Amino acid sequence: xxxxxxxxxxxxxxxxxxxxxxxxxxxxxxxxxxxxxxxxxxxxxxxxxxxxxxxxxxxxxxxxxxxxxxxxxxxxxxxxxxxxxxxxxxxxxxxxxxxxxxxxxxxxxxxxxxxxxxxxxxxxxxxxxxxxxxxxxxxxxxxxxxxxxxxxxxxxxxxxxxxxxxxxxxxxxxxxxxxxxxxxxxxxxxxxxxxxxxxxxxxxxxxxxxxxxxxxxxxxxxxxxxxxxxxxxxxxxxxxxxxxxxxxxxxxxxxxxxxxxxxxxxxxxxxxxxxxxxxxxxxxxxxxxxxxxxxxxxxxxxxxxxxxxxxxxxxxxxxxxxxxxxxxxxxxxxxxxxxxxxxxxxxxxxxxxxxxxxxxxxxxxxxxxxxxxxxxxxxxxxxxxxxxxxxxxxx
Numbered sequence: 351x352x353x354x355x356x357x358x359x360x361x362x363x364x365x366x367x368x369x370x371x372x373x374x375x376x377x378x379x380x381x382x383x384x385x386x387x388x389x390x391x392x393x394x395x396x397x398x399x400x401x402x403x404x405x406x407x408x409x410x411x412x413x414x415x416x417x418x419x420x421x422x423x424x425x426x427x428x429x430x431x432x433x434x435x436x437x438x439x440x441x442x443x444x445x446x447x448x449x450x451x452x453x454x455x456x457x458x459x460x461x462x463x464x465x466x467x468x469x470x471x472x473x474x475x476x477x478x479x480x481x482x483x484x485x486x487x488x489x490x491x492x493x494x495x496x497x498x499x500x501x502x503x504x505x506x507x508x509x510x511x512x513x514x515x516x517x518x519x520x521x522x523x524x525x526x527x528x529x530x531x532x533x534x535x536x537x538x539x540x541x542x543x544x545x546x547x548x549x550x551x552x553x554x555x556x557x558x559x560x561x562x563x564x565x566x567x568x569x570x571x572x573x574x575x576x577x578x579x580x581x582x583x584x585x586x587x588x589x590x591x592x593x594x595x596x597x598x599x600x601x602x603x604x605x606x607x608x609x610x611x612x613x614x615x616x617x618x619x620x621x622x623x624x625x626x627x628x629x630x631x632x633x634x635x636x637x638x639x640x641x642x643x644x645x646x647x648x649x650x651x652x653x654x655x656x657x658x659x660x661x662x663x664x665x666x667x668x669x670x671x672x673x674x675x676x677x678x679x680x681x682x683x684x685x686x687x688x689x690x691x692x693x694x695x696x697x698x699x700x701x702x703x704x705x706x707x708x709x710x711x712x713x714x715x716x717x718x719x720x721x722x723x724x725x726x727x728x729x730x731x732x733x734x735x736x737x738x739x740x741x742x743x744x745x
Contacts, residue, residue, distance in 0.1 A: 353533045356522060357462075357489070357540035363519035364462050364487035370516070372436040375483055379432040382510045383425040386475070389506055390421050396502035397471065404469070404495055409642040412598040414469040414496055424475045431479040431709035437727040438485055454736040459485035463730060464534050464541040465712070466491045466556055468548040471499035476710045478507055478521050483709075484727050487520040489541055491534050493548075494526040535560040545725075547713045550640065550666075565720055567713030570600035570668030571640050572698050575657040575683065577674035578609040582618060584695060585673045590622040592671065592697035598642045600714060601669050601701040605637065605647045607657045613650055620648070637664045654679050658686050665689060667716040669698035690716055690723040 386393065397416040404411050443455040463486045467473045474490060481488040492500040500523055508518040524530040535544065535556065543563050546556035550569040557564050574592055576585050592603035608616055620629060627644045630636055636647045637660075651657045661670055671693035672683040680694040691701045691714075701724065703711025708726030715721045721729035 353524065353530065353537075354540075356524070357537045359519045360462055360487050360489055360522050361540050363517040364459075366517060367459070367482075367485045367487060367520060370485075372438070374514070375436075375485075376432040378510060378514050378516065379428050379479055379482060381514070382475075382478070382507055383428040383432075385506050385510055386421055386425040386428070390418060393421060393499070393502050393506070394418070396498040400469075400471075400496055400498050409598050410469040410495065412596065414471065414499070416471055416499065420472065424472055427704055427710040428475060428479045430704065431483050431727070434483065434709045434727060436483070437731045442733060449742050450740060451742055452738040454738075455733050456736055457728075457731045457733050460730060460732050461542040462487045462489060462540060463712075464489045464491065464537070464544040464562070466531060466534065466544065466546045466548070466552065468493040468552060469495040470547065471496045471503060473547060474500050474503040474523075477712055478503075480710055480712050480727055480730060482520070484730050486730060487522075489522050489524060489534060489537075491524045491531055492526060497526040500526075532559075535562065538562055543730075545713050549642075565713070565715055565725070566717045567715050567725065569640060569666050569716065570602070570714070571604050571638055571664060571666040572601060572669050573605045573607055573657075573661050573665060574603050574671045574673065574698065575607040575651075575654075575661075576609065576612060576615075576619060577654065577657075577672060577676060577679055578611040579676040579679065580609075580612065580673040581675055581695075582615055585615075585619050586622050588671070588673055588695070588697045589619055592699050593627055593646055594623060594644070595697075595699045597644050600640075601698045602642070603646060603698060604639060604641050605649055605660075605664070607649050607651050607660060609654075609657075610650050610652050616648060640666070654683065658683065661687055661689075668714060669693070669701040671696065671698050690714065 440457040441454050446452050463481055465477045477488050504523040507521050511518045538561050541562050544560055545565050546553045547567050553566050553569055627646055630647045632649050633647055667689050669691040670687045670689045672680055674680050684692045703724040703726045706724050711724045711726055713725050715725050
């Protein structure tokens with residue numbers, strides 16, 4: 351398989367995106383959102399064919415599944431992105447040198463963003479909306495489990511782009527093969543940034559294999575610490591929401607840490623999930639497990655320091671939370687826990703670009719170099735320096 355021509359076409363198409371005004375981009379995004387609603391039946395039929403090939407007990411089944419409500423949410427997120435201010439053309443720094451040269455640092459697109467993801471057809475729509483709004487072309491490499499769903503999505507997007515006279519190559523879906531993944535990760539000079547979104551194995555493979563820049567996202571071993579000064583009723587609600595809202599997503603709770611002084615309250619803390627979530631207790635073999643299922647480890651700790659040490663050793667830098675009425679403990683937890691998102695008296699389920707008011711997200715970055723946390727429009731832009739002079743020369 352040779353995808354060089356495909357990558358060249360995407361790169362060439364990306365250069366034309368800068369010619370579109372923000373108003374034009376917004377019209378097209380709203381048109382795609384309308385098409386999603388109008389073509390629900392077609393999208394859901396393709397998705398049903400993908401679902402038929404997956405065991406319902408597979409933790410990825412929920413991520414793969416599209417419903418009418420989820421399509422409504424996808425369309426609404428796309429409209430929200432269209433309403434967001436453009437991230438492009440912002441002067442983030444300016445100065446005039448003693449010699450009279452005027453310097454401006456201006457936000458611009460990366461160019462071409464490559465996205466590798468598993469059984470998540472919603473990602474196809476989110477990536478398109480954020481990339482298109484920010485002037486980036488995108489190369490999509492979805493998993494084979496969601497291939498028909500992804501094909502239906504890209505076909506719909508291409509129809510709208512063609513109707514508006516935009517080269518459809520700005521959104522390109524690669525074959526769902528391992529060979530295509532290998533070529534994508536070696537597309538030096540064509541793909542400016544690669545973002546893997548999936549489990550730890552996928553992210554590690556991309557990071558270790560790619561010859562193009564990579565931003566790590568997704569894998570989340572998430573903890574909630576119930577402190578000795580935690581409110582019981584608040585804790586019940588937060589823990590249940592963090593664990594059960596959607597168990598297959600990266601912000602779902604995996605390990606509940608409970609201060610030993612509140613050990614007697616564990617049955618009440620878990621009561622809202624009784625019969626739904628299987629709990630393990632102090633199982634060291636599961637300390638670094640991202641369950642993506644109705645399973646959870648419950649671990650008792652002797653102090654706030656021990657909770658922080660546990661998270662430091664087994665966390666993935668994604669999202670962590672403390673439940674406490676003690677502000678000093680909360681502030682120390684937030685200061686010392688090294689994660690992209692650190693919560694006090696709120697569930698980790700809020701780690702989401704749309705929930706953060708960013709319109710949508712292309713992923714949750716767990717690294718420190720570059721973007722961190724939910725990545726939306728601003729995070730998939732870079733900058734360049736614009737220099738203006740009046741004939742100055744360097745001595």
